[in-house]
Amino acid sequence: MTSFLPDLWIIISLTAAVFQTVRFMLQKHLATATLTAAGATFSRFFYSLPFIVSLLVAYLVTVRVPLPEVGVSFWGFGLLGACSQIIATVCAVMLFKQRNFAVGMTFTKTEVIQTVLVGWLLLGEGVSAIGFVAIAIGIVGLLLLSAVPNASGFKLRDLGNRASALGIASGVLFAFSAVSYRGATLAVVADDPFLRAGVTLAVVVAMQTAIMLVWLRLREPGQIGAVWRARKVAVWIGLTSMGGSLCWFIAFALQNAAYVKAVGQVEIIFSIAASVMFFREKISAREWAGMAILVVSILALVLAV
Helix, strand or coil: CHHHCCCHHHHHHHHHHHHHHHHHHHHHHHHHHCCCHHHHHHHHHHHHHHHHHHHHHHHHHHHCCCCCCECHHHHHHHHHHHHHHHHHHHHHHHHHHHCCHHHHHHHHCCHHHHHHHHHHHHHCCCCCHHHHHHHHHHHHHHHHHHCCCCCCCCCHHHHHCHHHHHHHHHHHHHHHHHHHHHHHHHCECCCCHHHHHHHHHHHHHHHHHHHHHHHHHHHCCHHHHHHHHCHHHHHHHHHHHHHHHHHHHHHHHHCCHHHHHHHHHHHHHHHHHHHHHCCCCCCCHHHHHHHHHHHHHHHHHHHHC
16 A cells, blocks of 8 residues: 555655745735735744744654754855745745746746756756756746747747746746755754754754844835734744745755755646636736646656656
């Protein structure tokens, strides 16, 4: 019976995708209604940190183990991942104001293609020639999504518009954060993947909260108060963020980041449902085609990595 069950990392990755879709939905709502993109991003870290630290402490007490040691590379990978994820999330939230939710989420999913390339650069986890063909197919899908919904044909200059720039930047930065987080979890001296993930997540979110506090205080001081006033919704961003991040980190501790993020592409399906059912947004034929081609590219990449 158990032979028919998927591996643990696959189940965890699917769970992370559910949490992340809900979190992005809430951030889109807040960014549209009350907060700036930076404020909506900060709410994610600010409200998730207490839950993450509490969960880590409870786990340490329950299993009766001390905090594990971390390698020198842990701090470098952790800081790179933290900063990349902050900017990527800001770009994604800004993108949701430019295009519908499903297209915005699909743009961010180009991170799978870019995670393969970044993983090769940072960790030496490469991809085959077939994998690069899959990446090329993904670029075609990206070109379809880059233009305005009613456009026709392929124009490279479409990649230079604001929505495309935000989407591609978000994908690149999410790729760097994913690979960096895998590098950080591997630098935690422990055999328990849950402990490695919990320690990495707590440290990274603490870094992100501190960085965003300083940024908002200097550049958008009114947003700190706005984030607090929006706590009835924002606290759910924190909870879903904690659930999603913890699942991603555990999956990264168990499997290659490219594989993990490839499974997470089920978010595209979730985002289409959210776009149509919750935000009442229309998806053009060109956008459907672009998303479909990207999905094919990503699935091909899963088989090739």
